[in-house]
Amino acid sequence: MPQELFNASVAELSRMMGAGEVSSVELMASVVARTKAVEGRVHAFNSFDEADALAQARASDQRRAQAKASGSPVPALEGIPVGIKDVISVAGQPLTASSRMLANFVSPYDATVTRKLKAAGAICWGRLNLDEFAMGSSTENSAFGVTSNPWDLERVPGGSSGGSAAAVAAGEAIASLGSDTGGSIRQPAALCSIVGLKPSYGRVSRYGLIAFASSLDQIGPFARSVEDAATLLGAISGHDPKDSTSLRMEVPDYNRGIAELARSGRKWKLGIPKEYFGEGLDPEVGAAVQAAIDEYRRQGCEIREVSLPHTRYAVGAYYIIATAECSSNLARFDGVRYGHRSKDATDALDLYFKSRAEGFGPEVKRRIILGTYVLSSGYYDAYYLRAQKVRTLIRRDFLEAYKQVDAILTPTSPTPAFKKGEKAANPLAMYLNDIYTIGVNLAGLPGISIPCGFTAGGLPIGLQVIGQPFKETELLAVARTYEERNGWRSRFPKL
Amino acid sequence: MPKPEDFNLDHVANLARINLTAEEKARFASQLGDVLTYIAQLNEVNVEGVEPTAHAFPVVNVWAADVAEPGLSVEDALRNAPQKRDNMFVVPKVVE
Secondary structure: OOOOHHHOOHHHHHHHHHOOOOOHHHHHHHHHHHHHHHHHHHOOEEEOOHHHHHHHHHHHHHHHHHHHHHOOOOOOOOOOEEEEEOOEOOOOOEOOOOOHHHOOOEOOOOOHHHHHHHHOOOEEEEEEOOOHHHOOOOOOOOOOOOOOEOOEOOEOOOOOOHHHHHHHHOOOOOEEEEEEOOOOOHHHHHHOOOEEEEOOOOOEOOOOEOOOOOOOOEEEEEEOOHHHHHHHHHHHEOOOOOOOOOOOOOOOOHHHHHHHHHHHOOOOEEEEEHHHHOOOOOHHHHHHHHHHHHHHHHOOOEEEEEOOOOHHHHHHHHHHHHHHHHHHHHHHOOOOOOOOOOOOOOOHHHHHHHHHHHHOOHHHHHHHHHHHHHHOOOOHHHHHHHHHHHHHHHHHHHHHHOOOOOEEEEEOOOOOOOEOOOOOOOHHHHHHOOOOOHHHHHHOOOEEEEEEEEOOOOOEEEEEEEOOOOOHHHHHHHHHHHHOOOOHHHOOOOO | OOOHHHOOHHHHHHHOOOOOOHHHHHHHHHHHHHHHHHHHHHHHOOOOOOOOOOOOOOOOOOOOOOOOOOOOOHHHHOOOOOOEEOOEEOOOOOOO
C-alpha cells in the first residue's frame, strides 16, 4: 500500500473508507492537491472543477453514512474519484474532444457510462486530454496542449487517451475512463505503466461518447490493478436501449469470477502469435514480454505458438474503415446547431467550408479527407469494401487461434514512449505504432494491457492479453495471474 | 485498386466540405500519398468469396416500443447553438 492516498487503488481506498479510516472528502482533497502540484508539468486535464468534485465527495460521505445507519450495501465505487476522457459526456461539464470545434460546448446530458459511474457512487473528476476527436497515438493532436508522460516529461503518454493514462499514473485520479478505437486505451496504459482494458465490442454502451469510428469504438477503464479495472468494468457494462449495438448479455461479477478461476487452479493455454514479434519490435520491449511469457510458463500455463497471418494488413484495413466512419460521423460538425461557427461565412455552404476549416485540426482534416475519398464514387469497392473483407480475414485468424488457446499474449506497443515531436510530422509512422492493438478492434475482441517491466532508461513496457469475445472474466484472470507475481504495481513515477 | 496518384485532393476536400490552405494542400497531398501507398498492400490479399465485415457482432432488427419518452428540452437543445432566436437556430440565408 503506497503512503499517499492519491496513489492507492480503488480496492484499498474502498476498504479504508468502509472502515472509517478516511473519508471521500479527504481522498478528493488529496487528489486535488496532487493535481495542483503536478498538473503544470503533466497537463493531463483540459479542465477540472474542484468545487464540484468536493461537493460530490461530501454527498458520497453522506450516502455512505446513511447506508451504514440503515445497513444497506455500499456501491462498488462509492467516493472514488474517476477521471473522464473529454470525449464522454458529463451533464453540465465541458465536452471539447480536445478540439477548437467544441471549445465552448457544455454537455446537456450524461453519457450512459457517466450515469452508471454516478450510480456506483463514483466522483466524476475532470475532463482528460486526448488527441483531437480521439485521432492519434500520442495526445499531441490536442488543440489544448500536449500531455506529458509522468515517467519522462520529454516523452508522450501515448494516445489517444493520453490524459486518462497520465492522470492515473501521476496520482491525479484513482482510475479513469478512456475510449479505444485502435488501441487508444491499451497503448497509453502500456506507455504509462498502468492497466488499461478495452472490452468486447457491444459490452459497454457508447451513448454519450463522441463518435469517431462507430464499428470500432469502445469505452473502457484505466486503473492501477486488474482488480480495479474489473470493478470499473462491472460498473459500466451492460445493455443500453440508447445504443443499439450494445448487446443483451448478462454482466457477471468480474472479481468474483476471477477469484473462482484462481481457486479452480485452471492452467491457461496461451497463444504467442509469431507475427507480433518480428521487425519493428524494440528489443527491450521484446525481452520484457518474453520474460512475462516465461513467468506464465513457470506457473504451469501451456504456451503455444499461433499464427495470425493477416496481421500485416490490419493497419491498412483499419485506416480505411476508421477514416470512412469518421468522415461520416464528423459530418455533423457543420457550424449550424452546435460547435464552432465561422464569423466570415457568406452563405450556408460557405458556413460549412469555413467552420470546418477553422474548427478541425490537421490530423482530423487528414482523416476526414482520406475517409471521404475511400467512400467516394468509383473508389468504394476498391478501398472500403476490400478493407471490410480483409477485416473478415483478420477476425477469422483470431477465432481460428482460439480453437487452440484461451488467450493470446503480445506486446501492447512496439516501442516504449517516444519523444514529443518525434513522429508528429509523419502520420504513417504514427499509425504503425498501433500495429499490435488494431486487430483487436477490427475483430471486436476484449484486450488488456498490464505493466510488464521497464527499459534500462526507466520507460514502462506493457504486455497485451487478448481474450475471446465476451470472455472478459477469463481475460482478466489471465492478466491477474501474471500481475500477482510481480512488483510493477508498487512503482510510481517521480514527479 | 486505384493508384495513389488517382487521388484528387481538391475534389475530395470539396466533397468533405473543408477549405484547405495552399500549405495544407501541399502537406496533406504528400502525407496522404504515403498512406495510400501503404494501404495499397491490401491488393495482395485474396478476398475472393470473402464476405465483408461491417460489425464484429452484428445485431439486426433492434426494435423499441413506440412510446414517447422525455427528451432534451428546447432550452437544453439550444444551449450550445452558435446563434439562436425565438427557440430556433439562426443560419445564413439558404433560399433567395
